[in-house]
Amino acid sequence: xxxxxxxxxxxxxxxxxxxxxxxxxxxxxxxxxxxxxxxxxxxxxxxxxxxxxxxxxxxxxxxxxxxxxxxxxxxxxxxxxxxxxxxxxxxxxxxxxxxxxxxxxxxxxxxxxxxxxxxxxxxxxxxxxxxxxxxxxxxxxxxxxxxxxxxxxxxxxxxxxxxxxxxxxxxxxxxxxxxxxxxxxxxxxxxxxxxxxxxxxxxxxxxxxxxxxxxxxxxxxxxxxxxxxxxxxxxxxxxxxxxxxxxxxxxxxxxxxxxxxxxxxxxxxxxxxxxxxxxxxxxxxxxxxxxxxxxxxxxxxxxxxxxxxxxx
Amino acid sequence: xxxxxxxxxxxxxxxxxxxxxxxxxxxxxxxxxxxxxxxxxxxxxxxxxxxxxxxxxxxxxxxxxxxxxxxxxxxxxxxxxxxxxxxxxxxxxxxxxxxxxxxxxxxxxxxxxxxxxxxxxxxxxxxxxxxxxxxxxxxxxxxxxxxxxxxxxxxxxxxxxxxxxxxxxxxxxxxxxxxxxxxxxxxxxxxxxxxxxxxxxxxxxxxxxx
Ligand code: SF4
Ligand code: SF4
Numbered sequence: 476x477x478x479x480x481x482x483x484x485x486x487x488x489x490x491x492x493x494x495x496x497x498x499x500x501x502x503x504x505x506x507x508x509x510x511x512x513x514x515x516x517x518x519x520x521x522x523x524x525x526x527x528x529x530x531x532x533x534x535x536x537x538x539x540x541x542x543x544x545x546x547x548x549x550x551x552x553x554x555x556x557x558x559x560x561x562x563x564x565x566x567x568x569x570x571x572x573x574x575x576x577x578x579x580x581x582x583x584x585x586x587x588x589x590x591x592x593x594x595x596x597x598x599x600x601x602x603x604x605x606x607x608x609x610x611x612x613x614x615x616x617x618x619x620x621x622x623x624x625x626x627x628x629x630x631x632x633x634x635x636x637x638x639x640x641x642x643x644x645x646x647x648x649x650x651x652x653x654x655x656x657x658x659x660x661x662x663x664x665x666x667x668x669x670x671x672x673x674x675x676x677x678x679x680x681x682x683x684x685x686x687x688x689x690x691x692x693x694x695x696x697x698x699x700x701x702x703x704x705x706x707x708x709x710x711x712x713x714x715x716x717x718x719x720x721x722x723x724x725x726x727x728x729x730x731x732x733x734x735x736x737x738x739x740x741x742x743x744x745x746x747x748x749x750x751x752x753x754x755x756x757x758x759x760x761x762x763x764x765x766x767x768x769x770x771x772x773x774x775x776x777x778x779x780x781x782x783x784x785x786x787x
Numbered sequence: 788x789x790x791x792x793x794x795x796x797x798x799x800x801x802x803x804x805x806x807x808x809x810x811x812x813x814x815x816x817x818x819x820x821x822x823x824x825x826x827x828x829x830x831x832x833x834x835x836x837x838x839x840x841x842x843x844x845x846x847x848x849x850x851x852x853x854x855x856x857x858x859x860x861x862x863x864x865x866x867x868x869x870x871x872x873x874x875x876x877x878x879x880x881x882x883x884x885x886x887x888x889x890x891x892x893x894x895x896x897x898x899x900x901x902x903x904x905x906x907x908x909x910x911x912x913x914x915x916x917x918x919x920x921x922x923x924x925x926x927x928x929x930x931x932x933x934x935x936x937x938x939x940x941x942x943x944x945x946x947x948x949x950x951x952x953x954x955x956x957x958x959x960x961x962x963x964x965x966x967x968x969x970x971x972x973x974x975x976x977x978x979x980x981x982x983x984x985x986x987x988x989x990x991x992x993x994x995x996x997x
Contacts, residue, residue: 490992630894
Protein backbone atom coordinates (compact mmCIF):
# COMPACT_ATOMS: atom_id res chain seq x y z
CA UNK A 476 0.00 0.00 0.00
CA UNK A 477 1.33 3.40 -0.88
CA UNK A 478 1.48 5.36 2.33
CA UNK A 479 2.02 8.55 0.40
CA UNK A 480 -1.51 8.56 -0.92
CA UNK A 481 -2.94 8.61 2.58
CA UNK A 482 -1.24 11.70 3.89
CA UNK A 483 -3.44 14.55 5.04
CA UNK A 484 -2.03 17.90 6.05
CA UNK A 485 -3.88 19.02 9.15
CA UNK A 486 -2.08 22.25 9.82
CA UNK A 487 0.45 24.37 8.02
CA UNK A 488 1.20 28.06 7.75
CA UNK A 489 -0.09 29.89 4.66
CA UNK A 490 1.84 29.60 1.42
CA UNK A 491 2.79 32.92 -0.14
CA UNK A 492 3.29 34.30 -3.63
CA UNK A 493 5.68 37.22 -3.05
CA UNK A 494 6.16 38.37 -6.66
CA UNK A 495 2.88 38.99 -8.40
CA UNK A 496 1.32 40.38 -11.53
CA UNK A 497 3.17 43.70 -11.29
CA UNK A 498 6.52 41.95 -11.59
CA UNK A 499 5.25 39.90 -14.53
CA UNK A 500 4.12 43.15 -16.13
CA UNK A 501 7.52 44.71 -15.50
CA UNK A 502 9.20 41.81 -17.28
CA UNK A 503 6.71 42.18 -20.11
CA UNK A 504 7.44 45.87 -20.62
CA UNK A 505 11.23 45.53 -20.48
CA UNK A 506 10.83 42.70 -23.00
CA UNK A 507 8.86 44.93 -25.35
CA UNK A 508 11.46 47.65 -24.99
CA UNK A 509 14.45 45.38 -25.60
CA UNK A 510 12.74 43.69 -28.54
CA UNK A 511 11.81 46.89 -30.32
CA UNK A 512 15.23 48.40 -29.67
CA UNK A 513 17.00 45.46 -31.27
CA UNK A 514 14.75 45.55 -34.33
CA UNK A 515 15.28 49.29 -34.64
CA UNK A 516 19.06 48.87 -34.51
CA UNK A 517 18.98 46.10 -37.10
CA UNK A 518 17.03 48.48 -39.36
CA UNK A 519 19.39 51.42 -38.75
CA UNK A 520 22.60 49.48 -39.19
CA UNK A 521 21.28 47.70 -42.29
CA UNK A 522 22.14 49.14 -45.66
CA UNK A 523 18.65 49.30 -47.13
CA UNK A 524 17.08 52.77 -46.92
CA UNK A 525 13.51 51.45 -46.89
CA UNK A 526 14.07 49.89 -43.46
CA UNK A 527 14.70 53.31 -41.90
CA UNK A 528 11.06 53.99 -40.88
CA UNK A 529 11.14 50.82 -38.76
CA UNK A 530 14.25 52.15 -37.10
CA UNK A 531 12.36 55.28 -36.09
CA UNK A 532 9.36 53.39 -34.70
CA UNK A 533 11.57 51.13 -32.60
CA UNK A 534 13.65 54.06 -31.39
CA UNK A 535 10.53 55.74 -29.97
CA UNK A 536 8.93 52.63 -28.49
CA UNK A 537 12.06 51.43 -26.66
CA UNK A 538 12.49 54.29 -24.17
CA UNK A 539 8.72 54.68 -23.84
CA UNK A 540 8.22 51.11 -22.60
CA UNK A 541 11.20 51.46 -20.35
CA UNK A 542 9.80 54.51 -18.61
CA UNK A 543 6.61 52.61 -17.83
CA UNK A 544 8.37 49.43 -16.71
CA UNK A 545 10.02 50.57 -13.44
CA UNK A 546 6.72 52.12 -12.29
CA UNK A 547 5.51 48.55 -11.83
CA UNK A 548 8.54 47.80 -9.70
CA UNK A 549 8.03 50.86 -7.55
CA UNK A 550 4.39 50.10 -6.89
CA UNK A 551 5.22 46.50 -6.06
CA UNK A 552 7.75 47.43 -3.38
CA UNK A 553 6.50 47.49 0.19
CA UNK A 554 8.66 50.59 0.83
CA UNK A 555 8.62 52.53 -2.45
CA UNK A 556 10.06 55.66 -0.83
CA UNK A 557 13.22 53.73 -0.04
CA UNK A 558 13.98 53.17 -3.72
CA UNK A 559 17.04 55.37 -3.32
CA UNK A 560 18.61 52.69 -1.14
CA UNK A 561 19.19 50.92 -4.44
CA UNK A 562 20.82 53.88 -6.11
CA UNK A 563 23.71 54.79 -3.85
CA UNK A 564 26.03 52.57 -5.96
CA UNK A 565 28.38 52.32 -3.00
CA UNK A 566 29.90 48.96 -2.17
CA UNK A 567 28.72 48.00 1.28
CA UNK A 568 25.42 49.74 0.70
CA UNK A 569 24.28 47.81 -2.33
CA UNK A 570 24.98 44.17 -2.97
CA UNK A 571 26.78 43.66 -6.25
CA UNK A 572 25.99 39.96 -6.19
CA UNK A 573 22.24 40.53 -6.41
CA UNK A 574 20.60 40.46 -9.85
CA UNK A 575 18.43 43.37 -8.74
CA UNK A 576 21.61 45.43 -8.49
CA UNK A 577 22.60 44.52 -12.03
CA UNK A 578 19.09 45.64 -12.92
CA UNK A 579 19.38 49.00 -11.20
CA UNK A 580 22.59 49.78 -13.06
CA UNK A 581 21.11 48.68 -16.37
CA UNK A 582 17.83 50.49 -15.75
CA UNK A 583 19.83 53.67 -15.28
CA UNK A 584 22.15 53.27 -18.26
CA UNK A 585 19.80 51.80 -20.83
CA UNK A 586 16.97 54.40 -20.87
CA UNK A 587 19.55 57.19 -21.09
CA UNK A 588 21.34 55.62 -24.03
CA UNK A 589 18.05 54.64 -25.69
CA UNK A 590 16.77 58.22 -25.39
CA UNK A 591 19.96 59.66 -26.90
CA UNK A 592 19.71 57.05 -29.64
CA UNK A 593 16.09 58.01 -30.33
CA UNK A 594 17.10 61.68 -30.52
CA UNK A 595 19.77 61.03 -33.14
CA UNK A 596 17.54 58.67 -35.14
CA UNK A 597 14.68 61.17 -35.23
CA UNK A 598 16.91 64.09 -36.14
CA UNK A 599 18.43 61.96 -38.90
CA UNK A 600 21.99 62.04 -37.60
CA UNK A 601 23.10 58.71 -39.04
CA UNK A 602 26.67 58.71 -37.76
CA UNK A 603 25.76 59.24 -34.11
CA UNK A 604 22.71 57.02 -34.21
CA UNK A 605 24.96 54.19 -35.34
CA UNK A 606 27.32 54.85 -32.44
CA UNK A 607 24.48 54.76 -29.95
CA UNK A 608 22.98 51.74 -31.67
CA UNK A 609 26.17 49.83 -30.99
CA UNK A 610 26.31 51.04 -27.38
CA UNK A 611 22.65 50.23 -26.89
CA UNK A 612 22.57 46.68 -28.19
CA UNK A 613 24.42 45.00 -25.30
CA UNK A 614 22.49 47.19 -22.86
CA UNK A 615 19.14 46.26 -24.39
CA UNK A 616 19.97 42.58 -24.38
CA UNK A 617 21.20 42.64 -20.80
CA UNK A 618 18.33 44.77 -19.52
CA UNK A 619 16.08 41.95 -20.44
CA UNK A 620 18.55 39.13 -19.87
CA UNK A 621 19.05 40.21 -16.27
CA UNK A 622 15.35 39.73 -15.54
CA UNK A 623 15.94 36.13 -16.53
CA UNK A 624 18.71 36.01 -13.94
CA UNK A 625 16.36 37.39 -11.29
CA UNK A 626 14.27 34.30 -11.74
CA UNK A 627 17.11 31.88 -12.42
CA UNK A 628 18.81 32.75 -9.12
CA UNK A 629 15.62 32.16 -7.12
CA UNK A 630 16.84 28.69 -6.43
CA UNK A 631 13.89 27.50 -4.42
CA UNK A 632 11.60 27.49 -7.46
CA UNK A 633 11.95 24.66 -9.93
CA UNK A 634 10.49 26.58 -12.86
CA UNK A 635 12.88 29.49 -12.41
CA UNK A 636 16.12 27.85 -11.43
CA UNK A 637 17.34 26.96 -14.91
CA UNK A 638 20.18 28.31 -17.00
CA UNK A 639 17.72 28.53 -19.88
CA UNK A 640 15.77 31.36 -18.24
CA UNK A 641 17.80 34.39 -19.48
CA UNK A 642 17.87 33.06 -23.04
CA UNK A 643 14.19 32.23 -22.95
CA UNK A 644 13.47 35.74 -21.75
CA UNK A 645 15.56 37.37 -24.46
CA UNK A 646 13.94 35.30 -27.20
CA UNK A 647 10.43 35.97 -25.93
CA UNK A 648 11.36 39.66 -25.74
CA UNK A 649 12.21 39.54 -29.44
CA UNK A 650 8.87 37.85 -30.16
CA UNK A 651 6.79 40.44 -28.34
CA UNK A 652 8.96 43.33 -29.56
CA UNK A 653 8.56 42.36 -33.21
CA UNK A 654 4.81 41.91 -32.75
CA UNK A 655 4.46 45.38 -31.29
CA UNK A 656 6.56 46.88 -34.10
CA UNK A 657 4.35 45.19 -36.70
CA UNK A 658 1.21 46.62 -35.13
CA UNK A 659 2.58 50.16 -35.01
CA UNK A 660 3.99 49.87 -38.52
CA UNK A 661 0.61 48.71 -39.84
CA UNK A 662 -1.15 51.63 -38.17
CA UNK A 663 1.42 53.98 -39.69
CA UNK A 664 1.02 52.47 -43.14
CA UNK A 665 -2.77 52.62 -43.07
CA UNK A 666 -3.40 55.99 -41.47
CA UNK A 667 -0.30 58.15 -41.64
CA UNK A 668 0.96 57.57 -45.17
CA UNK A 669 -1.97 59.07 -47.07
CA UNK A 670 0.28 61.75 -48.60
CA UNK A 671 2.80 59.21 -49.93
CA UNK A 672 2.73 57.70 -53.42
CA UNK A 673 1.26 54.27 -54.08
CA UNK A 674 4.70 52.77 -54.71
CA UNK A 675 6.04 54.03 -51.44
CA UNK A 676 3.12 52.59 -49.53
CA UNK A 677 3.50 49.28 -51.33
CA UNK A 678 7.21 49.18 -50.46
CA UNK A 679 6.33 49.82 -46.82
CA UNK A 680 3.74 47.05 -47.02
CA UNK A 681 6.28 44.51 -48.25
CA UNK A 682 8.59 45.55 -45.46
CA UNK A 683 5.93 44.89 -42.83
CA UNK A 684 5.07 41.54 -44.36
CA UNK A 685 8.77 40.72 -44.20
CA UNK A 686 8.73 41.48 -40.47
CA UNK A 687 5.99 38.87 -40.22
CA UNK A 688 8.50 36.24 -41.32
CA UNK A 689 10.92 37.43 -38.63
CA UNK A 690 8.11 37.06 -36.13
CA UNK A 691 7.57 33.48 -37.26
CA UNK A 692 11.27 32.67 -36.84
CA UNK A 693 11.35 34.15 -33.34
CA UNK A 694 8.25 32.17 -32.36
CA UNK A 695 9.88 28.94 -33.51
CA UNK A 696 12.98 29.68 -31.43
CA UNK A 697 10.76 30.45 -28.44
CA UNK A 698 8.79 27.22 -28.83
CA UNK A 699 12.00 25.23 -29.07
CA UNK A 700 13.28 26.69 -25.78
CA UNK A 701 9.95 26.09 -24.07
CA UNK A 702 9.97 22.50 -25.27
CA UNK A 703 13.45 21.96 -23.80
CA UNK A 704 12.39 23.54 -20.54
CA UNK A 705 9.25 21.44 -20.13
CA UNK A 706 10.98 18.21 -21.10
CA UNK A 707 13.60 18.71 -18.40
CA UNK A 708 10.99 19.78 -15.84
CA UNK A 709 9.11 16.53 -16.43
CA UNK A 710 12.16 14.42 -15.64
CA UNK A 711 13.92 16.49 -12.97
CA UNK A 712 13.10 16.82 -9.26
CA UNK A 713 9.71 16.31 -7.69
CA UNK A 714 9.04 20.04 -7.43
CA UNK A 715 9.91 20.32 -11.11
CA UNK A 716 7.43 17.61 -11.96
CA UNK A 717 4.74 19.35 -9.94
CA UNK A 718 5.49 22.60 -11.78
CA UNK A 719 5.18 20.85 -15.11
CA UNK A 720 1.91 19.38 -13.90
CA UNK A 721 0.60 22.86 -13.00
CA UNK A 722 1.50 24.16 -16.46
CA UNK A 723 0.47 21.23 -18.61
CA UNK A 724 -2.75 19.97 -17.08
CA UNK A 725 -3.13 21.75 -13.74
CA UNK A 726 -4.06 25.20 -12.51
CA UNK A 727 -2.14 27.10 -15.20
CA UNK A 728 -3.02 24.90 -18.16
CA UNK A 729 -5.39 27.50 -19.58
CA UNK A 730 -2.79 30.26 -19.47
CA UNK A 731 0.08 28.06 -20.63
CA UNK A 732 -1.37 25.59 -23.12
CA UNK A 733 -4.35 27.66 -24.19
CA UNK A 734 -3.24 31.28 -24.28
CA UNK A 735 0.54 31.05 -24.51
CA UNK A 736 1.06 28.00 -26.72
CA UNK A 737 -2.09 27.66 -28.79
CA UNK A 738 -3.38 31.21 -29.27
CA UNK A 739 -0.04 32.94 -28.66
CA UNK A 740 2.29 30.76 -30.73
CA UNK A 741 0.70 28.06 -32.90
CA UNK A 742 -2.06 30.19 -34.47
CA UNK A 743 0.22 33.21 -35.15
CA UNK A 744 2.82 30.84 -36.59
CA UNK A 745 0.23 29.50 -38.98
CA UNK A 746 -0.98 32.99 -39.85
CA UNK A 747 2.47 34.35 -40.72
CA UNK A 748 3.51 31.37 -42.82
CA UNK A 749 0.29 30.28 -44.54
CA UNK A 750 0.51 32.07 -47.95
CA UNK A 751 -3.09 33.32 -47.97
CA UNK A 752 -3.06 34.90 -44.53
CA UNK A 753 0.58 36.00 -44.59
CA UNK A 754 -0.13 38.63 -47.26
CA UNK A 755 -2.88 40.62 -45.58
CA UNK A 756 -2.58 43.24 -42.90
CA UNK A 757 -5.74 41.97 -41.26
CA UNK A 758 -4.34 38.54 -40.43
CA UNK A 759 -0.88 39.85 -39.68
CA UNK A 760 -2.26 42.26 -37.12
CA UNK A 761 -4.41 39.53 -35.60
CA UNK A 762 -1.30 37.35 -35.35
CA UNK A 763 0.63 40.19 -33.66
CA UNK A 764 -2.11 40.89 -31.13
CA UNK A 765 -2.31 37.18 -30.29
CA UNK A 766 1.45 37.03 -29.87
CA UNK A 767 1.46 40.00 -27.52
CA UNK A 768 -1.29 38.44 -25.40
CA UNK A 769 0.56 35.13 -25.49
CA UNK A 770 3.80 36.64 -24.20
CA UNK A 771 1.91 38.43 -21.45
CA UNK A 772 0.48 35.05 -20.44
CA UNK A 773 4.01 33.65 -20.57
CA UNK A 774 5.30 36.25 -18.11
CA UNK A 775 2.36 35.52 -15.85
CA UNK A 776 2.79 31.74 -15.89
CA UNK A 777 6.52 32.00 -15.31
CA UNK A 778 6.30 34.45 -12.42
CA UNK A 779 3.10 33.37 -10.66
CA UNK A 780 3.03 29.74 -11.82
CA UNK A 781 6.64 29.32 -10.76
CA UNK A 782 5.70 30.27 -7.21
CA UNK A 783 2.59 28.11 -7.07
CA UNK A 784 4.34 25.00 -5.82
CA UNK A 785 4.29 25.02 -2.00
CA UNK A 786 7.68 25.09 -0.33
CA UNK A 787 6.82 23.90 3.18
CA UNK B 788 30.95 27.34 3.04
CA UNK B 789 32.41 24.94 5.51
CA UNK B 790 35.50 27.12 5.78
CA UNK B 791 33.41 30.12 6.67
CA UNK B 792 31.78 28.11 9.42
CA UNK B 793 35.09 27.05 10.94
CA UNK B 794 36.24 30.66 10.98
CA UNK B 795 33.31 31.62 13.19
CA UNK B 796 34.11 31.58 16.90
CA UNK B 797 30.48 30.84 17.65
CA UNK B 798 28.03 29.21 15.22
CA UNK B 799 24.54 28.93 16.57
CA UNK B 800 22.23 26.19 15.40
CA UNK B 801 18.88 24.68 16.32
CA UNK B 802 18.09 21.03 16.80
CA UNK B 803 14.53 19.69 16.77
CA UNK B 804 14.11 16.31 18.41
CA UNK B 805 10.81 15.04 17.04
CA UNK B 806 10.78 12.08 19.42
CA UNK B 807 10.01 14.64 22.08
CA UNK B 808 7.64 16.92 20.14
CA UNK B 809 3.94 16.67 21.00
CA UNK B 810 2.72 19.17 18.41
CA UNK B 811 1.33 21.58 21.00
CA UNK B 812 2.26 24.77 19.05
CA UNK B 813 3.65 26.40 22.20
CA UNK B 814 6.70 27.48 20.21
CA UNK B 815 4.50 29.23 17.62
CA UNK B 816 2.64 31.08 20.37
CA UNK B 817 5.77 32.02 22.28
CA UNK B 818 7.31 33.39 19.09
CA UNK B 819 4.20 35.36 18.23
CA UNK B 820 4.17 37.09 21.58
CA UNK B 821 7.94 37.58 21.90
CA UNK B 822 8.36 39.10 18.44
CA UNK B 823 4.92 40.69 17.94
CA UNK B 824 4.36 38.68 14.79
CA UNK B 825 1.26 40.03 13.02
CA UNK B 826 -1.93 38.05 12.44
CA UNK B 827 -1.70 35.31 9.81
CA UNK B 828 2.12 35.54 9.72
CA UNK B 829 4.47 33.07 11.36
CA UNK B 830 8.16 32.95 12.11
CA UNK B 831 7.85 29.42 13.38
CA UNK B 832 4.97 26.97 13.26
CA UNK B 833 4.40 23.25 13.60
CA UNK B 834 3.23 21.54 10.45
CA UNK B 835 0.97 18.63 11.38
CA UNK B 836 0.11 15.73 9.09
CA UNK B 837 -1.83 12.53 9.56
CA UNK B 838 -0.88 9.43 7.64
CA UNK B 839 -1.75 5.78 7.19
CA UNK B 840 -5.09 3.98 7.35
CA UNK B 841 -6.84 2.81 10.49
CA UNK B 842 -5.55 1.07 12.59
CA UNK B 843 -2.06 1.85 11.31
CA UNK B 844 -2.12 5.59 11.64
CA UNK B 845 0.04 8.30 13.09
CA UNK B 846 0.25 12.01 13.38
CA UNK B 847 3.57 13.60 12.54
CA UNK B 848 4.87 17.04 13.41
CA UNK B 849 7.44 19.27 11.80
CA UNK B 850 8.35 22.54 13.48
CA UNK B 851 9.44 24.93 10.73
CA UNK B 852 11.48 28.08 11.06
CA UNK B 853 14.17 30.02 9.24
CA UNK B 854 17.19 27.74 8.90
CA UNK B 855 19.62 30.66 9.32
CA UNK B 856 21.58 29.08 6.51
CA UNK B 857 25.35 29.27 6.26
CA UNK B 858 25.05 30.09 2.57
CA UNK B 859 21.68 31.83 2.45
CA UNK B 860 20.26 32.63 -0.95
CA UNK B 861 18.16 35.40 0.65
CA UNK B 862 21.37 37.17 1.64
CA UNK B 863 22.96 36.69 -1.76
CA UNK B 864 19.93 38.12 -3.52
CA UNK B 865 19.11 41.06 -1.23
CA UNK B 866 20.08 44.11 -3.31
CA UNK B 867 20.67 46.56 -0.47
CA UNK B 868 22.35 44.40 2.18
CA UNK B 869 19.23 44.61 4.32
CA UNK B 870 19.75 40.93 4.93
CA UNK B 871 23.10 40.26 6.55
CA UNK B 872 24.84 37.53 8.50
CA UNK B 873 26.02 38.07 12.05
CA UNK B 874 29.44 36.73 13.07
CA UNK B 875 27.67 33.98 15.00
CA UNK B 876 25.83 32.83 11.86
CA UNK B 877 22.39 34.30 12.55
CA UNK B 878 20.83 35.79 9.39
CA UNK B 879 19.28 39.17 10.16
CA UNK B 880 17.09 41.70 8.34
CA UNK B 881 17.92 45.36 8.92
CA UNK B 882 14.50 46.96 9.18
CA UNK B 883 15.82 50.40 8.29
CA UNK B 884 17.36 49.27 5.02
CA UNK B 885 14.82 46.76 3.70
CA UNK B 886 13.01 48.20 0.68
CA UNK B 887 10.40 45.46 0.63
CA UNK B 888 11.22 44.17 -2.81
CA UNK B 889 10.35 40.65 -1.59
CA UNK B 890 13.03 39.07 -3.72
CA UNK B 891 14.38 37.29 -0.64
CA UNK B 892 10.94 35.78 -0.02
CA UNK B 893 10.78 34.54 -3.58
CA UNK B 894 14.30 33.09 -3.37
CA UNK B 895 14.15 31.35 0.01
CA UNK B 896 13.52 27.65 -0.63
CA UNK B 897 11.66 27.27 2.67
CA UNK B 898 9.12 30.12 2.45
CA UNK B 899 9.84 31.30 5.99
CA UNK B 900 9.90 35.04 5.40
CA UNK B 901 6.92 37.38 5.44
CA UNK B 902 6.13 41.03 4.97
CA UNK B 903 5.02 42.73 8.15
CA UNK B 904 1.80 44.42 6.99
CA UNK B 905 2.18 47.24 9.51
CA UNK B 906 5.86 48.06 9.17
CA UNK B 907 6.01 47.11 5.48
CA UNK B 908 9.32 45.33 5.73
CA UNK B 909 10.36 41.71 5.51
CA UNK B 910 10.85 39.78 8.73
CA UNK B 911 11.73 36.25 9.70
CA UNK B 912 12.98 34.10 12.55
CA UNK B 913 16.40 35.24 13.77
CA UNK B 914 16.58 32.87 16.72
CA UNK B 915 15.63 35.75 19.03
CA UNK B 916 19.05 37.33 18.61
CA UNK B 917 18.06 40.02 21.12
CA UNK B 918 17.50 37.33 23.77
CA UNK B 919 20.62 35.40 22.78
CA UNK B 920 22.70 38.55 23.16
CA UNK B 921 21.26 38.96 26.66
CA UNK B 922 22.30 35.44 27.54
CA UNK B 923 18.81 33.94 27.24
CA UNK B 924 17.48 31.19 24.99
CA UNK B 925 15.14 31.87 22.07
CA UNK B 926 11.53 32.13 23.24
CA UNK B 927 10.44 28.92 21.50
CA UNK B 928 13.26 26.91 23.09
CA UNK B 929 12.50 28.36 26.49
CA UNK B 930 8.84 27.42 26.25
CA UNK B 931 9.04 23.97 24.63
CA UNK B 932 7.44 21.63 27.15
CA UNK B 933 8.98 18.42 25.84
CA UNK B 934 12.43 19.98 25.52
CA UNK B 935 12.31 19.04 21.86
CA UNK B 936 14.15 22.21 20.81
CA UNK B 937 17.84 22.51 21.57
CA UNK B 938 19.64 25.73 20.74
CA UNK B 939 23.34 26.37 21.08
CA UNK B 940 26.80 26.80 19.66
CA UNK B 941 27.90 23.93 17.42
CA UNK B 942 31.50 25.17 17.42
CA UNK B 943 31.71 24.45 21.14
CA UNK B 944 32.14 20.67 21.52
CA UNK B 945 30.86 20.79 25.09
CA UNK B 946 27.51 22.40 24.31
CA UNK B 947 24.40 20.26 24.59
CA UNK B 948 23.59 20.70 20.89
CA UNK B 949 27.06 19.54 19.82
CA UNK B 950 26.78 16.43 21.97
CA UNK B 951 23.30 15.54 20.72
CA UNK B 952 24.33 16.21 17.10
CA UNK B 953 27.38 14.00 17.50
CA UNK B 954 25.45 11.05 18.87
CA UNK B 955 22.29 11.03 16.74
CA UNK B 956 21.24 10.65 13.13
CA UNK B 957 20.06 14.06 11.97
CA UNK B 958 18.51 15.37 8.76
CA UNK B 959 18.01 18.83 7.32
CA UNK B 960 15.41 20.26 4.98
CA UNK B 961 16.39 20.43 1.29
CA UNK B 962 20.16 20.14 1.83
CA UNK B 963 20.52 19.52 -1.92
CA UNK B 964 19.93 23.21 -2.61
CA UNK B 965 23.26 24.11 -1.06
CA UNK B 966 22.00 26.77 1.32
CA UNK B 967 23.54 24.77 4.17
CA UNK B 968 20.59 25.07 6.59
CA UNK B 969 21.35 25.03 10.31
CA UNK B 970 18.15 23.59 11.71
CA UNK B 971 18.67 19.89 12.33
CA UNK B 972 15.93 17.34 12.87
CA UNK B 973 15.99 14.01 14.68
CA UNK B 974 13.33 11.50 13.59
CA UNK B 975 11.63 13.84 11.12
CA UNK B 976 9.00 12.21 8.95
CA UNK B 977 9.62 12.06 5.21
CA UNK B 978 6.00 12.81 4.39
CA UNK B 979 5.94 15.83 6.68
CA UNK B 980 9.16 17.09 5.10
CA UNK B 981 7.71 16.82 1.59
CA UNK B 982 5.82 20.04 0.79
CA UNK B 983 3.80 18.45 -2.00
CA UNK B 984 2.47 15.51 0.01
CA UNK B 985 -1.06 15.45 1.34
CA UNK B 986 -2.38 18.44 -0.59
CA UNK B 987 -4.06 19.00 -3.90
CA UNK B 988 -1.61 21.28 -5.62
CA UNK B 989 -4.28 22.68 -7.93
CA UNK B 990 -6.54 23.68 -5.06
CA UNK B 991 -4.28 25.10 -2.36
CA UNK B 992 -4.75 28.76 -1.71
CA UNK B 993 -1.91 31.21 -1.68
CA UNK B 994 -1.67 34.36 0.34
CA UNK B 995 -0.81 37.79 -0.98
CA UNK B 996 2.44 38.91 0.64
CA UNK B 997 0.76 41.69 2.64
S1 SF4 C 1 15.88 29.58 5.53
FE1 SF4 C 1 15.46 31.04 3.88
S2 SF4 C 1 15.28 33.01 4.90
FE2 SF4 C 1 16.32 31.62 6.35
S3 SF4 C 1 18.52 31.98 5.97
FE3 SF4 C 1 17.89 30.21 4.71
S4 SF4 C 1 17.40 31.11 2.71
FE4 SF4 C 1 17.41 32.79 4.20
S1 SF4 D 1 12.64 42.55 0.79
FE1 SF4 D 1 14.17 43.57 2.08
S2 SF4 D 1 15.42 41.93 2.94
FE2 SF4 D 1 14.28 41.07 1.21
S3 SF4 D 1 15.63 41.24 -0.57
FE3 SF4 D 1 14.35 43.08 -0.57
S4 SF4 D 1 15.51 44.60 0.59
FE4 SF4 D 1 16.44 42.60 1.05
